[in-house]
Structure formats: C-alpha cells, structure tokens
Amino acid sequence: MGLLDFLKDTGKDLFGGKSGNEAETIKSEIEKALGDNVSNLGVRFDNGTVTLQGQAKSVAAKEKAALIAGNVKGVASVHDDGLTVAGAPAATATAGTATASRYYTIKSGDTLSKIAKEQYGDANQYKKIFEANREVIGDPDKIYPGQQIRIPA
Structure with missing residues (x-):
C-alpha cells in the first residue's frame, strides 16, 4: 500500500485536543480492534x-490497521510499508494484488447500500462492505x- 491520505479534520477524536501521546493512543486503538492479527506493532506520529511497523497476519489486517490509524481526527496520512504480512513476500503485502482491497472515501449522501450498488452492481452487497470494515464502522x-473504508475484491 505505502501511503494513504486522509482528511485530517474528520474521524474519531481519540486525542481530545491533547498532544504528546498520539502514537500510543493510535497503537492501543489498533491493538484493541485487531487483537492478535497484528504483532510487534510500532506506531510513530x-x-x-502515522507510520506503522510490525507484522500483520493477513493483507486484510494490514489494510484495517492503516484505516484505523487514518480515520482518526488529526491524522492526514498513514505510511504502512513497515507493516509486513506474515509469511508473504513483500510484493504480496501491497496494494495491486488480487487479494488487496480498493479504498473508498465516503461522500455526503452515501450509504453502504449505495456504495455497494456502485461497486458491485448490487445494493444488497452492503453487508460485504460492512463486514470488511467492522473495525472501522461500528x-x-x-x-x-x-x-x-475498504472495498473488498
């Protein structure tokens, strides 16, 4: 994946206007959401x-970690090249592979059904999008x- 850009002034407000502990707060949020799907996680802010390092159990876990970090108010971009996928060669752990998801930025008026209709041609596929983003969309x-959000292949 590499670098993902986010809207800095939108997202979950984890910092509460305080600064100085952002990396630890983001790390805690990722570990809470993904559990043992990430290991040796390092976060720099x-x-x-945000720069992520460590190991993810799957490409999906890597993508979710990047989205969890990026969908935080105050985060403008996420570098995830240091977050490798366990047992996968580096090329497999990056976007553009058959298993990698596409990313979608929600616009005003969007619903998961509307996005599913645009992406898959079937509004009922919204559940697939929701399940792929459960850690990001409560x-x-x-x-x-x-x-x-992630749009799974």
Missing part, C-alpha cells in the same frame, strides 16, 4: 503522519463524509 448506518 509526526505532525499528522454501525452500518453511522458512516460519515471523509471516512475511508
């Missing part, structure tokens, strides 16, 4: 840019403009 009816 520098002026709105409720399929509560998405917001600027939020980035």
